[in-house]
Amino acid sequence: MNDIKTIIADAIKDLFNEQVSVELTRPDPQFGDFSCNVALQLAKKMANPPAGGPREIAQSLAAKIVEDDKVASAEAAGPGFINITLRDQALWRLANEKPNKYLDGQTIVAEYSDPNPFKVLHAGHLYTSVVGDAIANLLENAGAKVHRVNFGGDVGLHAAKSMWAIIKELGEESPEKLEAVDESQRPDWLASRYIEGNEAYENDDTAKSEIILLNKKIYSLHAENDHDADFAKIYWTTRQWSYDYFDGFYASIGSHFDKYYPESETAQIGLDEVKSHIPDVFQESDGAVIFDGEKFGLHTRVFINSEGLPTYETKDVGLSILKKQDYDFDRSIIMTGNEQDQYMEVVLKAIEQFAPDLSRATTHISHGIVKLQGGVKMSSRKGNFLKAVDVLSSAKDANQQQNGSSDQQISLGAVKYAFLKHRIGGDIIYDPENSVSIHGNSGPYLQYAHARARSILEKSANEPSNPDSEEFDELERTLVQKLSEFSEVIERSSLDLAPHYICTYLYELSQTFNRFYEGSKVIGDDREKLRLGLVSRYGDVLQSGLKLLGIQAPNKV
């Protein structure tokens, strides 16, 4: 693709001695392989454009471009577009192009999922785990060294609520009693404690003040690095249960993290940093330390509360510094729910005041809420929300019911694809039945399409050939043309941090293949070897595309 751009850029230089950034688009296939609007740009730019305007510029460029031996035809069209058709061999080479490693040598930290210890993973955590992982894959594929990290609150009111209920449940501060909780029950047991603690906090004033005290106790436990007191033992043990539960969950969806950053580890660093920038960046106000975002058209937010405790803002400052220390990244990507959009703007603006490079290297992306199709009522009662495992099991059930399949790769692929196929940002309406459907734009459909392609290759007695010197017929060429888009799609997808481009592309590709397959006999045809070559490349593209999305593509379904 860059070859083609160079051909056009050279032609522009030769004919008009101008420099224009050449952008290629993929037009409707009937118009050619590529389309280019440089003539329209040039006409604007030139001091003395030709009398025929952009149309004439396009014509003379087309005549020049077509001289290149990669190009079969180039024609001026419409108000001044140039439609370019490649020679078949050049198109086939493009269809086999390796991904552009434009991020070679770069280090990127991707932070997502971010669940809190002591609490339950909900549907939103599942969503960001899936989408964050796909983005990390894309960046890795472009050559970057990517570190996946996870930030969560192991201190704070929710932890105190849990600890309060844990101790109540145990009857006393005796850590050995925790052994009675079976390993498999630990996540649910902790979830129940959080619900109890939360309820007590809201409805029982005595409990509430006890919990507030526990909150401070947890902070000081960290400050003193206490691992010996009974209270500390209970805290550290149950906290570890949470991390074990997270690890198990991520493994079950085929994902992993390099590192967990607990808030307890970022709080002090953030606190020191914030304090060192009073009053130049942060100011004291009503006993708290704030950042006056209004100077920048943003909100003012509290970084250290009037009790001297760091807020989430300060912990995020600490996290940024820590991530930079740990990985010396070129770029940092943070994915959260979109309710944090304006919050994050303030934090990044504050960081910009004392560490502009750090702020500039950070990209925040955010997503909406995951809802179930049909709008299952979310009760306001605590603990009754859409859990990550609920989403997975609804897919499993739907797969069983609709397809009679208990294949986890299928139901997991269905969920991932259903999340990934939408542009990041809006709410996701998840429909289990739709997601596992073998008709239409779904994960299982593509997994099946891949298996079917592999099956053709296996069934044939011949080896695929590399059709480098032959001409394609119409259906073959349409397929190769679509295959040739793959490397562009994944590059654009990683540039825009938009995995959904890949979903759209893979589905379109499979439709193109089905049309080819409907009209072209493969096994037993004179052109069998050549066509096997196309089927083989198609299978590879489907598999590597799905792999980038974090979806398995087995050879047999």
Place this chain on the structure above:
RNA sequence: GCACCGGUAGCUCAGUGGAUUAGAGCACUUGUCUUCGGAACAAGGGGUCGUAGGUUCGAAUCCUACCCGGUGUACCA
């Protein structure tokens, strides 16, 4: 109030300032096909791209105002 995000077919959603006719899937109508895995292919109906202006050779896309929905707006995360 102010700010941010969204509003595209009955539903769920794509859509890079470009090209006749704004696209998919699901759902609906009809056809092909005794199937190299038909989990297919072909054709059709269905649209004031929230509304009104503006910029542009060209706007779903950019700008302005407004309407609707969601979220955020000082010591939660």
